[in-house]
Amino acid sequence: MRTGYQDIKADILDKIRQNLWPPGAYLPGEIELAQSYGCARATVNRAMRDLVDDGVLERKRKAGTRVKAVASQNARFAIPLVREEIEATGATYRYALVERQTRAAPGWLRARVQLDADTQVLELRCMHFADNQPFQLEDRWINLDTIPDARHQSFEAISPNEWLVREVPFSKADLSFAAINATPEMSDFLGAAPQDAVFMAERSTWMDHRNVTHARLYFHRGYRMMAQF
Amino acid sequence: MRTGYQDIKADILDKIRQNLWPPGAYLPGEIELAQSYGCARATVNRAMRDLVDDGVLERKRKAGTRVKAVASQNARFAIPLVREEIEATGATYRYALVERQTRAAPGWLRARVQLDADTQVLELRCMHFADNQPFQLEDRWINLDTIPDARHQSFEAISPNEWLVREVPFSKADLSFAAINATPEMSDFLGAAPQDAVFMAERSTWMDHRNVTHARLYFHRGYRMMAQF
DNA sequence: AACGGGTTTATGTTCAGTCATAACCCGCGC
DNA sequence: GCGCGGGTTATGACTGAACATAAACCCGTT
Numbered sequence: 001m002r003t004g005y006q007d008i009k010a011d012i013l014d015k016i017r018q019n020l021w022p023p024g025a026y027l028p029g030e031i032e033l034a035q036s037y038g039c040a041r042a043t044v045n046r047a048m049r050d051l052v053d054d055g056v057l058e059r060k061r062k063a064g065t066r067v068k069a070v071a072s073q074n075a076r077f078a079i080p081l082v083r084e085e086i087e088a089t090g091a092t093y094r095y096a097l098v099e100r101q102t103r104a105a106p107g108w109l110r111a112r113v114q115l116d117a118d119t120q121v122l123e124l125r126c127m128h129f130a131d132n133q134p135f136q137l138e139d140r141w142i143n144l145d146t147i148p149d150a151r152h153q154s155f156e157a158i159s160p161n162e163w164l165v166r167e168v169p170f171s172k173a174d175l176s177f178a179a180i181n182a183t184p185e186m187s188d189f190l191g192a193a194p195q196d197a198v199f200m201a202e203r204s205t206w207m208d209h210r211n212v213t214h215a216r217l218y219f220h221r222g223y224r225m226m227a228q229f
Numbered sequence: 230m231r232t233g234y235q236d237i238k239a240d241i242l243d244k245i246r247q248n249l250w251p252p253g254a255y256l257p258g259e260i261e262l263a264q265s266y267g268c269a270r271a272t273v274n275r276a277m278r279d280l281v282d283d284g285v286l287e288r289k290r291k292a293g294t295r296v297k298a299v300a301s302q303n304a305r306f307a308i309p310l311v312r313e314e315i316e317a318t319g320a321t322y323r324y325a326l327v328e329r330q331t332r333a334a335p336g337w338l339r340a341r342v343q344l345d346a347d348t349q350v351l352e353l354r355c356m357h358f359a360d361n362q363p364f365q366l367e368d369r370w371i372n373l374d375t376i377p378d379a380r381h382q383s384f385e386a387i388s389p390n391e392w393l394v395r396e397v398p399f400s401k402a403d404l405s406f407a408a409i410n411a412t413p414e415m416s417d418f419l420g421a422a423p424q425d426a427v428f429m430a431e432r433s434t435w436m437d438h439r440n441v442t443h444a445r446l447y448f449h450r451g452y453r454m455m456a457q458f
Numbered sequence: 459a460a461c462g463g464g465t466t467t468a469t470g471t472t473c474a475g476t477c478a479t480a481a482c483c484c485g486c487g488c
Numbered sequence: 489g490c491g492c493g494g495g496t497t498a499t500g501a502c503t504g505a506a507c508a509t510a511a512a513c514c515c516g517t518t
Contacts, residue, residue, distance in 0.1 A: 004501070016398055017436070023398055029468060040503045045469080053282070055307065061469045062511045067398070078284070169245055169252055169296070174457040179408030179428040179448075197426035199408040207246070219408075228403040233471070258498060269473045274499080290499045291481040 003037045008047035011037075013056065016067055027057070027065045077227035079175070081162055082128045082136055082217075091130040095159045098189075099125040102144070102151065109141055113204050113211040120144040122151065124160050127189060137189045137218040146210045164205070164213060171207040177225070178202070182218075192221045199223045232266045237276035240266075242285065245296055253298045256286070306456035308404070310391055311357045311365055311446075320359040324388045327418075328354040331373070331380065338370055342433050342440040349373040351380065353389050356418060366418045366447040375439045393434070393442055400436040406454070407431070411447075421450045428452045 015021050027033070030048070034041040048065055051057040059065045086093040105119045115121075121141040128136040140160050142150045153163060182196045192198065199219040205212040244250050256262070259277070263270040277294055280286040288294045315322040334348045344350075350370045357365040369389050371379045382392060411425045421427065428448040434441040 017400075019398075023395065031468085040505095041469095042504080043502060045471095046501090049470090059469065060511075061509065062467055062513090064468065166252065169248075171246075172458070175455065177406060177428070177454045177456075178452065179426040181424070181426045195410070195424050197408040197410045199406070223407065225406045226404065227406075229401070260498085269475095270499095271474085272472060274501095275471090278500090288499065289481080290479065291497060293498065 003039045003043070005043050005047040005050070008033075008037055008039070008044060009050055012047065012051060016056065021067050023067045024069045025067055027067070029064065077229075081165065082138075082159070083162065086128070086130040086135060089130065092132075094129040094132065095157075096127045096129070097124065097154075097156050098127055099123070100155060105141065105143075109214060113143075113214055115143065115211060116145075124155055126155070126159055128159070133220070134190045135220050137186060139216040139218075140213060141215075142213045143211050146207065146212050160213070161215070168205070168207055168212055171205050171212055173203055173205045175201065175203050186218055190218060190220050196221050199225065201225075232268045232272070234272050234276040234279070237262075237266055237268070237273060238279055241276065241280060245285070250296050252296045254296055256294045256296070258293065306458075310394065311367075311388070312391065315357070315359040315364060318359065321361075323358040323361065324386075325356045325358070326353065326383075326385050327356055328352070329384060334370065334372075338443060342372075342443055344372065344440060345374075353384055355384070355388055357388070362449070363419045364449050366415060368445040368447075369442060370444075371442045372440050375436065375441050389442070390444070397434070397436055397441055400434050400441055402432055402434045404430065404432045415447055419447060419449050425450050428454065430454075 012021075012027070021027060027048075028036070030041045030044045033044045037044065048057060048059065052059055056068060057065055058068050080088070083093045083095070101123050102120060103123055105115045105121045109115065109121070110117065110119065122144055124138070124140045124142070126138045126140070127134060128138065138159070138161070142160060142164070144151055147164075147168065149167065150160075150163075155163065178200050179197050180200050182190065182192045182194060182198045184194050186192070186198060187194050187196060190196075190198065198221070201217040201219070202215070203217070204214045241250075241256070250256060256277075257265070259270045259273045262273045266273065277286060277288065281288055285297060286294055287297050309317070312322045312324070330352050331349060332352055334344045334350045338344065338350070339346065339348065351373055353367070353369045353371070355367045355369070356363065357367065367388070367390070371389065371393070373380055376393075376397065378396065379389075379392075384392065407429050408426050409429050411419065411421045411423060411427045413423050415421070415427060416423050416425060419425075419427065427450070430446040430448070431444070432446070433443045
């Protein structure tokens with residue numbers, strides 16, 4: 001019986017599922033477990049740390065390790081580039097720039113992401129197609145104070161998303177999802193009926209506490225976002 | 230200069246942001262980094278493993294470690310119990326069972342989650358209120374082959390979600406989100422106008438490849454699901 | 459009984475070293 | 489020139505040990 005940390009993880013999960021260690025119960029200490037598995041404490045430690053990461057266990061120094069009372073399941077999902085999401089289905093991706101202008105940041109955006117009153121933004125509207133069917137309408141504002149290079153980018157061939165991912169690697173973002181009724185304008189772009197329910201994602205991206213960009217993504221009718229855990 | 234694994238993580242991220250290690254570039258090997266940081270290889274290893282976990286790096290044995298070319302940002306967010314989500318806002322939570330019946334699994338569900346033709350399910354409809362305002366309408370089907378105990382639960386005081394989390398800890402699930410137009414029935418429950426856009430989450434839960442339950446959650450008008458990474 | 463400080467203890471982190479494993483690479487044989 | 493196999497090497501996993509740290513707990517004082 002090889003006891004790698006993965007085996008230990010599996011065994012702990014088994015014990016939890018068999019209700020030997022019900023939610024809220026304390027597990028034996030690392031030393032004790034290491035003895036019973038016949039491995040080093042570090043190995044048990046790694047297994048348990050992983051399980052904390054997965055949202056299964058809770059640990060506190062001295063107090064010990066317990067099974068999380070409520071399984072606040074940690075869903076974890078990747079937000080791919082639109083292009084990748086489309087190409088993954090086998091469809092042909094097409095991008096189109098609809099509008100592009102430089103302007104002072106609108107009030108709602110200044111409030112939302114804490115910009116100065118005189119911040120200039122590049123405002124873009126783009127469409128993403130899958131097999132020439134409307135897939136996503138993207139409204140985007142790029143902070144020109146933070147990313148001055150964007151001023152000289154036409155964004156006619158490359159989508160702002162894709163350009164930004166290359167230029168501004170690994171920033172923080174916050175993300176929200178909602179359902180809204182299509183405005184007449186949106187339904188024109190997305191080929192939806194007026195009032196159709198539209199899945200919307202809104203994302204703000206930050207680098208060192210400075211806002212980089214804000215985007216509103218409107219998906220085609222019937223879009224489903226999927227995740228698993 | 231203390232070089233804990235967190236300091237190393239931070240330093241690597243800094244270097245990436247400063248474009249010293251652009252996307253796709255290979256990082257120095259663990260041994261080399263350990264020397265330059267003046268720490269053990271295991272410490273560098275842990276920092277790098279963490280960064281893989283965060284979706285920043287890609288590692289392959291022998292090949293080496295590289296900055297992920299596209300930041301397929303791993304959003305990771307917790308799906309809390311409705312009750313907790315509501316109570317976190319300071320509102321008072323109220324639960325109500327609307328309907329409860331045992332029946333053969335409907336065809337669409339059998340197809341969706343691979344059930345036998347004669348599988349019995351417990352079909353439930355519940356409402357969740359925040360400060361007496363409709364918050365979420367829940368349609369749920371519990372597989373009685375997998376969870377026979379559910380047959381004897383009235384679900385009048387405790388929501389099926391909460392009960393299941395206690396009974397069936399740490400199962401796998403897949404999850405999808407969509408926007409739909411409210412049916413007249415849904416708008417009655419949710420206090421929405423007919424045709425209002427409704428945010429819907431659909432979740433299937435599995436234990437050892439057997440389906441446990443399937444749920445459709447319809448949120449109140451204007452609901453926003455939030456995540457960050 | 460309430461409070462405060464010291465002790466104990468379980469986890470957190472790091473270390474140096476070993477073995478395992480995957481994959482690139484180079485050279486041999488054809 | 490091509491394919492195959494072994495050598496090299498970078499990461500992956502594990503060990504046993506040590507020290508750090510936070511917090512629970514005990515105990516003595518007020």
